Amino acid sequence: MDFELMINSFPKLLNAAVVTLKLLSVSLIVGLFIGLLFAILRLNKNIFINKFAYGYSYVFRGTPLLVQIFIIYFGLGQIESLRSSFLWVILKEPYWCAIIAFALNTGAYTSEILRSAFQTIKPGIIEAGKSLGISNKIIFYKVQIPIAIRQSLPAYGNEIILMLKGTSLASTVTLMDLTGVAKYIISTTFKPIEVFIVAGGIYLFMTFIIHNLIKFLEKKYSY
Amino acid sequence: MELLAFGDTGWGDELFRATLMTLAVSITAMLIGFSFAAIFTPLKLSKFKFLNLIANIYTTVIRGVPELLVIYLFFFGGSGAIMFVASMFGYKDYIEINAFVTGSFAIGIISGAYSTEVFRGAIQSIDKGQFEAAKVLGFSKFKQFYKIVFPQMLRLAIPNLSNVWQITLKDTSLISVTGLVEIMRQSYIAAGSTRDPLFFYSFAAVLYLLLTFISMKLINKLEVKYGRGY
Numbered sequence: 039m040d041f042e043l044m045i046n047s048f049p050k051l052l053n054a055a056v057v058t059l060k061l062l063s064v065s066l067i068v069g070l071f072i073g074l075l076f077a078i079l080r081l082n083k084n085i086f087i088n089k090f091a092y093g094y095s096y097v098f099r100g101t102p103l104l105v106q107i108f109i110i111y112f113g114l115g116q117i118e119s120l121r122s123s124f125l126w127v128i129l130k131e132p133y134w135c136a137i138i139a140f141a142l143n144t145g146a147y148t149s150e151i152l153r154s155a156f157q158t159i160k161p162g163i164i165e166a167g168k169s170l171g172i173s174n175k176i177i178f179y180k181v182q183i184p185i186a187i188r189q190s191l192p193a194y195g196n197e198i199i200l201m202l203k204g205t206s207l208a209s210t211v212t213l214m215d216l217t218g219v220a221k222y223i224i225s226t227t228f229k230p231i232e233v234f235i236v237a238g239g240i241y242l243f244m245t246f247i248i249h250n251l252i253k254f255l256e257k258k259y260s261y
Numbered sequence: 262m263e264l265l266a267f268g269d270t271g272w273g274d275e276l277f278r279a280t281l282m283t284l285a286v287s288i289t290a291m292l293i294g295f296s297f298a299a300i301f302t303p304l305k306l307s308k309f310k311f312l313n314l315i316a317n318i319y320t321t322v323i324r325g326v327p328e329l330l331v332i333y334l335f336f337f338g339g340s341g342a343i344m345f346v347a348s349m350f351g352y353k354d355y356i357e358i359n360a361f362v363t364g365s366f367a368i369g370i371i372s373g374a375y376s377t378e379v380f381r382g383a384i385q386s387i388d389k390g391q392f393e394a395a396k397v398l399g400f401s402k403f404k405q406f407y408k409i410v411f412p413q414m415l416r417l418a419i420p421n422l423s424n425v426w427q428i429t430l431k432d433t434s435l436i437s438v439t440g441l442v443e444i445m446r447q448s449y450i451a452a453g454s455t456r457d458p459l460f461f462y463s464f465a466a467v468l469y470l471l472l473t474f475i476s477m478k479l480i481n482k483l484e485v486k487y488g489r490g491y
Contacts, residue, residue: 100427100473101466102434104445109466112452113459199325206327210438216447217329230338236324 044232054219055240060185065140073148077159080153098146103204111135111211136208144201155189185201188259195252273450279447286365287328291370298376305381323374328432334366336439364436372429388460416487438462444468
């Protein structure tokens with residue numbers, strides 16, 4: 039055990055963990071909106087809209103995240119019209135490519151979580167709202183969405199942790215996140231175990247915090 | 262379409278072999294995972310706090326740390342660890358373990374942590390009366406497990422194991438960083454030499470979708486088979 043290396047690499051890895059957290063939080067926020075949108079589309083009665091939303095979640099859940107990142111980072115640059123458009127400002131940056139891939143990926147899982155939450159809402163609750171003369175729109179925003187969010191908290195907590203682990207793939211498109219820096223230190227010092235303990239410890243600490251945060255929210259919004 | 266031709270002109274046969282490699286790694290990893298689960302599930306269910314702790318450390322650490330980091334640990338640390346063991350037996354030469362072994366071991370350990378949780382959940386949800394009835398009927402511990410617990414556990418575990426299989430299948434794409442030529446690595450090579458990454462990575466996505474689609478169909482059949490009588 040090389041304790042000196044562990045102590046020396048700790049601040050570097052901690053700095054890299056900030057990159058990981060940034061990637062995580064931005065892609066979760068974007069992914070939540072995508073997820074909500076597609077969950078609503080899934081509940082639409084129009085079969086085409088419905089199938090489209092299903093296809094989106096099927097494709098993104100059935101393929102590895104690595105493929106998705108590579109298609110967006112390496113693949114999209116090939117399209118000439120994309121390269122000359124304003125979108126290229128975003129797509130040439132590995133940072134934004136990673137975020138787009140993460141957001142689309144977590145959006146697919148989130149849409150499934152929210153969809154099943156919407157479907158478990160008891161019809162009686164909606165009927166009660168209707169019989170009180172509340173409009174459908176207000177029932178949706180004030181009744182269905184809050185209940186669905188509460189229902190989906192435990193599953194969404196798992197999704198956040200899966201996404202935290204997913205951000206490690208950003209290192210494959212040259213970003214120096216926690217895993218990227220850990221790999222760099224391992225390949226220069228050839229001390230994989232020491233670096234794994236420190237980097238893994240930081241990841242575990244983050245999962246621990248997320249886990250407890252979700253637990254706290256679950257308790258707060260329980261009914 | 263000529264990019265996918267079989268033979269020297271296209272990448273069809275290479276990608277086909279890579280798909281078989283992905284399948285081989287996934288199945289090996291799943292089996293390694295099962296053997297880990299066979300060790301750690303009893304520890305999880307044991308009465309001894311210390312054994313619980315060991316199993317909990319295993320599942321918590323592996324499920325809380327990115328797969329890629331575990332793969333790097335095995336990729337960079339694997340041959341070092343083997344050489345250390347070998348040196349205790351007096352073997353001093355350099356040993357290199359191949360990417361297939363390292364890869365399926367790394368993914369196997371990850372898959373094992375998920376399988377352990379699935380089996381633990383399945384055994385815990387078997388009705389307590391079943392165990393008592395087996396005891397009353399004078400079944401030996403082994404017979405009780407083999408004839409009563411195991412078949413019921415399988416029925417309860419298969420739906421969740423199909424999730425573990427999906428995770429494992431997708432995780433194998435990460436082994437491409439160690440240089441093992443599976444779907445992802447082959448697409449990377451093909452994309453590099455034809456300068457057509459969009460096509461090859463999209464094709465890789467299609468291959469993964471096909472694999473998940475076909476395996477889900479097969480697992481559904483298993484589910485029906487083990488769920489009969491319910």
